[in-house]
Amino acid sequence: MLLQLRDVKKSFFQPDGTELPILDIPEFSLDAGCQVVLVGRSGCGKTTLLHIIAGISRPTSGRVKIDGWDIALMAESEVDQFRAERIGYVYQTFNLLPSFTALENVLLGMTFGRVRPDRERAKALLRRVGLEHRLTHKPPMLSVGEQQRVAVARALANRPQLILADEPTANVDVGNQQQIIDLLRETCQEEKVALILVTHAPEVAEQFDRVEYLEKINLVRVGR
């Protein structure tokens, strides 16, 4: 089992001191190389859940184990290192750095791990996503579809075990949506990387064998 969440809760404290629960996941797991889609309405805590799995946010309580490591118990710097080496992230807004070229954005995904950045792998990934002719282009010079493809390449750059994709097609035009989904799924399969994809688009969700609904604050598993 690659990912295991148990009794994960996340709350925020309001100015009046009252606790506002955001997330309550009694149990969630994912095997290595598997793909799952998380579906839910806006504000139901999907992004917060991905942040907790990535170690960007800490749960208020509970255990978050990835490949046997409980990142909820790790020091922040250890979680950063862990994320740099084992997790890839694709955002709704791509989150490419505008002053870096496409190639540099991909290289940035390899920079903070223990392994030296591999320029050839970065080029190969950009070739894989169909952007071999855009290596030196900066994000503002790329279309939104191309930007998201660079983001996919960057997420794969550090040879992660798990990719978290937070509504990757929400800002992409209809023509590119399916290409991005296909690209993510195919590359994850090729690289044997597990994928958690968040979407609120039913047409995307229905392509996955495993769909999890995040309703209110609980995760409800709905297998096909």
Place this chain on the structure above:
Amino acid sequence: MSLWKIAWRSIQQRALASALTAFSMALGVALVVAVIVIHGVIDQSFRRGAQGYDLIVGAKGSPLELVLAAVYHLGRVPANMSYDAYDELVNGQFAADIQFAVPICLGDNFKGFRVIGTTPDMFARLEYLGGRKYEFAEGRNFHDDAPREAVIGATAARKTGLKVGDKFKPVHGSAADRGEEHEPFEIVGVLAPTGTPNDRGIFVNMEGFYHMHTKSPEEAERSLPALKAEADSKPEAKPKPQSADHDHDKEGGEKRDPTAGKAEDKPGEKPQPHAEGKPGHEAVHDEHKEVTAVLVVLNPKIPPPRRVALPKLVSKQLDVQAVAPVEQIDHLLRGIVGNVQLVLLILAVMIVVVAGIGIMVSIYNSMSDRRHEIAIIRALGARRTTIMVVVLLESILLALGGGAAGLVLGHGLTGVLAPIIADQTGVSINPAQFQLSELILIPGLILLATAVGYLPAVVAYRTDVAQSLIASP
């Protein structure tokens, strides 16, 4: 990808703000560099200028004034010493201590360039800049027996337009267009540039110089009262040596004329005036002669204790002052110039510090716009400390980039100022000359950049990744 590159990309993203910040740093550094370079070169030039001879002997008074006037052709012309004292120095009891001596007489100028009466030894035997011989770009040295011949320094030649064969009339006084005109001298040689104050001098045969001044006997007397007054005010000062006490006076034919070139090689020779009634032909009597200063090269064989004691001995025995030019210049540079430089340097460093604060403000103000980017980099696995380092590197790059530009600008500024300084002081400055003390700028700027980058680095360190990622870019 290196953290340097990440920092550089961040600078590029805010190109205009970064360029302006670096430019303010460049201005500060340019000022520091200009102060360091100009002071360093002036210091070097002054010290070099004081080389080539061991002692300067002149009338009692300010030793620094004597050195400035005799070596650098700067400042007020000091009182003259008697010719007898000069004679005694060269031919009397100190003859064995002296390898050779070059007298100089001051008091006239041509278009603001000092006219210096001296002997051919000035260029035939004296050396400059640690062993270099004077060379002539054009013509030759003036001759002992040609009182109306003159040699002109490279700068003076360029500025006055005088060349070999030209005649000029010195004017009494040290400022241009003042005083009465004297009889003309003919330029027979133009010195090659030396980078010393002598480039600004016009050197005439000392006999000719005396002829100019003996024409008005009251002028010859003019310099004596100051000397006498000073001597009278010092009870310990011994009376001026009288020629009757001089051994060489009793030696008859053994006496050497100290103004004769290579006197020790030609004992007994005295310059003979020209015939045919040209100006300056009549021999000037010794009682009408005075000397402003004597540049003395000591005999290298004299024992060190004697060498050390010699300035005091000469001063005491001849009722003159004998000073080591290097010491006086050292006092000048440390005591006066050094303090001025320190004040200028402090002001320039303060400008650099203000420019450093500008870097801090620039990066700090950019932080709110950069939180999203910082969060992206953190989400890719960068630690808080890594982000802090990137911001510090950015500060260092701006400071060093500005510093490098300032270095070029500072040397450029020195290049612009060089001709002005050379014109005013005769000290030539090579703007490309790098001073070792400039190296302090590198660690200095890194330290400053680290200090001013710390606050924005802490802001970056504290960036909340989750919140900043959710916020719109």
